[in-house]
Amino acid sequence: MKLIGYFRSSAAFRVRIALNLKGVAVEHASRHLRKGEQAAPDYVALNPQKLVPAMVLDSGDVLTQSLAILEYLEEVHPEPPLLPGDPADRARVRALALICTADIHPIQNLRVMAYLRDNFGQSEESAFAWSRHWIDTGFEAYEASVAGDRKTGTFSHGDRPTMADLCLIPQVFNAARFKVDMKKYPTIQRIFEASMKLPAFDAAQPSRQPDAEP
Amino acid sequence: MKLIGYFRSSAAFRVRIALNLKGVAVEHASRHLRKGEQAAPDYVALNPQKLVPAMVLDSGDVLTQSLAILEYLEEVHPEPPLLPGDPADRARVRALALICTADIHPIQNLRVMAYLRDNFGQSEESAFAWSRHWIDTGFEAYEASVAGDRKTGTFSHGDRPTMADLCLIPQVFNAARFKVDMKKYPTIQRIFEASMKLPAFDAAQPSRQPDAEP
Numbered sequence: 001m002k003l004i005g006y007f008r009s010s011a012a013f014r015v016r017i018a019l020n021l022k023g024v025a026v027e028h029a030s031r032h033l034r035k036g037e038q039a040a041p042d043y044v045a046l047n048p049q050k051l052v053p054a055m056v057l058d059s060g061d062v063l064t065q066s067l068a069i070l071e072y073l074e075e076v077h078p079e080p081p082l083l084p085g086d087p088a089d090r091a092r093v094r095a096l097a098l099i100c101t102a103d104i105h106p107i108q109n110l111r112v113m114a115y116l117r118d119n120f121g122q123s124e125e126s127a128f129a130w131s132r133h134w135i136d137t138g139f140e141a142y143e144a145s146v147a148g149d150r151k152t153g154t155f156s157h158g159d160r161p162t163m164a165d166l167c168l169i170p171q172v173f174n175a176a177r178f179k180v181d182m183k184k185y186p187t188i189q190r191i192f193e194a195s196m197k198l199p200a201f202d203a204a205q206p207s208r209q210p211d212a213e214p
Numbered sequence: 215m216k217l218i219g220y221f222r223s224s225a226a227f228r229v230r231i232a233l234n235l236k237g238v239a240v241e242h243a244s245r246h247l248r249k250g251e252q253a254a255p256d257y258v259a260l261n262p263q264k265l266v267p268a269m270v271l272d273s274g275d276v277l278t279q280s281l282a283i284l285e286y287l288e289e290v291h292p293e294p295p296l297l298p299g300d301p302a303d304r305a306r307v308r309a310l311a312l313i314c315t316a317d318i319h320p321i322q323n324l325r326v327m328a329y330l331r332d333n334f335g336q337s338e339e340s341a342f343a344w345s346r347h348w349i350d351t352g353f354e355a356y357e358a359s360v361a362g363d364r365k366t367g368t369f370s371h372g373d374r375p376t377m378a379d380l381c382l383i384p385q386v387f388n389a390a391r392f393k394v395d396m397k398k399y400p401t402i403q404r405i406f407e408a409s410m411k412l413p414a415f416d417a418a419q420p421s422r423q424p425d426a427e428p
Contacts, residue, residue: 048358049313061302065316067281068308075301087289088275094282099263102279102316107326115347120334133329144262 002027004046005053007209009033010105010170011066012053016209017166018070020200022077026055030211033110067101070163082163093157096145096164100171104138108178131178139175139185142168147187154194161195169195173206216241218260219267221423223247224319224384225280226267230423231380232284234414236291240269244425247324281315284377296377307371310359310378314385318352322392345392353389353399356382361401368408375409383409387420 003019003026005012019026031037031052038050047054047064055063055072063069074082083090106112108131116122116130146152156164172192175182182189195201206212217233217240219226233240245251245266252264261268261278269277269286277283288296297304320326322345330336330344360366370378386406389396396403409415420426 049317049352049355051317057302059302061306063302063305063309065309065312067312067316068305071308072301072305075304087286088271088273088277090289091277091282091286092275094285095277095279098279098281098316102281102312102320103263103265106316106320111351112321115344116334119344120330120336120340122334126334130329130333137325138263141263 001058002029002056003053004029004031004043004056005209006030006033006038007206007212009052010109010174011051011101013170013173013204013206014066014101014166015053015055015069015073016204017161017169017201018073018082020204021080021082021161021198022073024073024077028210030209032211067097067163067167070097070166074163080160082161082166084157084162089151089157092151093162093164096142096156097167099138099142099145100167103141104134104171105174107134108174128178132180135171135175135178135180136184138171139180139188143185143187146191152187155191161198161201165191165195168192169201215272216243216270217267218243218245218257218270219423220244220247220252221420221426223266224323224388225265225315227384227387227418227420228280228315228380229267229269229283229287230418231375231383231415232287232296234418235294235296235375235412236287238287238291242424244423246425281311281377281381284311284380288377294374296375296380298371298376303365303371306365307376307378310356310370311381313352313356313359314381317355318348318385319388321348322388342392346394349385349389349392349394350398352385353394353402357399357401360405366401369405375412375415379405379409382406383415 003015031043038052044050046062049064053066055069063072070082083093113127116127146156151157153159155161156168169192217229245257252266258264260276263278267280269283277286284296297307327341330341360370365371367373369375370382382402383406386402
C-alpha cells in the first residue's frame with residue numbers, strides 16, 4: 001500500500017495516526033499542496049478531487065477521503081479498534097469525528113482560503129479570522145459534547161483513542177496555526193495532551209514527516 | 215425514534231431516504247433553520263452543533279451528523295444494505311458520499327452564506343456564485359469518479375442505491391436552487407433520474423415534507 005499525502009494536511013495526518021496505531025506499514029509519498037502538485041494530471045488520474053490523501057492498494061484500487069480510508073483500515077485491520085462496539089457509541093464517535101472533518105476543516109482549507117483572497121479580495125488577516133471563526137464554532141460544539149459526558153474518558157470516547165481523536169488532534173494542530181485560544185476548550189486540550197503522549201500520534205505529526213518544511 | 219430535521223436540509227433529506235429505504239418508521243419533528251430555531255436552548259441541549267438533523271433514540275441517546283446516523287441505521291437495520299460487502303467497494307461508496315457531505319455541502323450551507331454577507335459584505339449574487347463554485351468543483355470530481363468506472367451501475371455503485379446516492383441526490387436538489395448547469399454532469403443526472411423514480415427518494419424530497427414551504 002502507498003499513502004500519498006502532504007506533511008501539513010490534516011486529512012493525511014488522520015490516516016498516518018491510524019496506520020501507526022494499527023501497525024500497518026505503507027510506502028509514503030507526498031504532493032506539495034502549496035505548489036499545486038495535487039492538480040498534476042498523474043495525480044488527478046488517481047483522485048479527481050485533487051485533494052490528499054489517496055491510498056493506493058496493492059490491488060491497484062485507489063481509496064480517497066480520509067474518513068473512508070479510516071473506515072477501510074478499521075474493517076481490514078480491526079486491531080486495535082478505532083470504534084467502540086455499541087452502535088449508538090459508534091455513532092457518537094463518528095459524529096465527533098465529523099465535527100472536525102465535515103464542519104470545520106473543509107470550510108477553512110487551502111482552496112477555500114485562496115477563494116476568499118482571489119475572488120472576494122479578503123486580506124490574510126480577514127481569511128485568518130474566517131478560519132478561526134469556523135474552528136471556534138466547531139470546537140465549542142465539540143467541547144460541549146465531550147465535557148461532562150460520562151462516555152468521555154482519557155480520550156474523546158473512553159480510555160483509548162478512537163476515530164474521533166484521530167480527527168480532533170490534527171484539527172488542534174491546525175488551530176494553533178490560526179492562533180485559536182485553546183484555553184476556551186479545556187477538555188479538548190486535555191485530550192490533545194493525552195494523545196500526543198502516544199508514539200502513534202507523535203510520529204504522525206507534520207514536523208516529523210520526510211517532506212516537512214520549517 | 216424521533217428525527218428532528220427541516221424540509222430543505224440536505225442532511226435531513228439523506229436520513230429520510232435511508233429510513234424510507236429500510237422501512238423504519240420514526241416520528242418527525244422540525245426546526246425552522248431560517249428562523250434560527252436550531253439555536254433555541256432546548257435544541258442546543260440535544261445538539262450543541264446547532265445543526266439538523268438530530269435523531270433521538272428510544273433509549274434517550276441523541277445521534278447527530280447525518281453520516282453517523284446513516285452508519286447507525288446500516289448497523290441496526292442492515293436490510294436493504296446501503297453499503298456493498300467488499301471493504302474497498304465500501305470505501306468507494308463512502309468516499310463518494312463524502313464528496314457531497316464534507317467537500318460541498320458544509321462550504322455552502324446557510325451559516326456560511328450568512329457569514330459571506332454579514333462579514334464580507336458579499337451580495338446575494340456573489341454568495342450564489344460561491345455556492346455554485348463549490349458544487350461544480352465537487353460535481354466535476356464526482357462525475358469523473360463515476361463516469362466510465364465499471365463499478366458504477368444504475369446508481370453510483372452498482373444497481374441499487376447506496377449511501378453515495380443518499381448524499382448525492384439532496385445535493386442535486388440543492389444545485390438546482392443555485393442554478394447549476396447539470397448538463398455538465400450526465401452521469402450524475404442519470405443517477406438522479408433513476409433515484410427519483412424510487413418511492414423512498416420521492417417521498418423524502420423537501421416539497422413532500424409536512425413543514426415544506428413554497
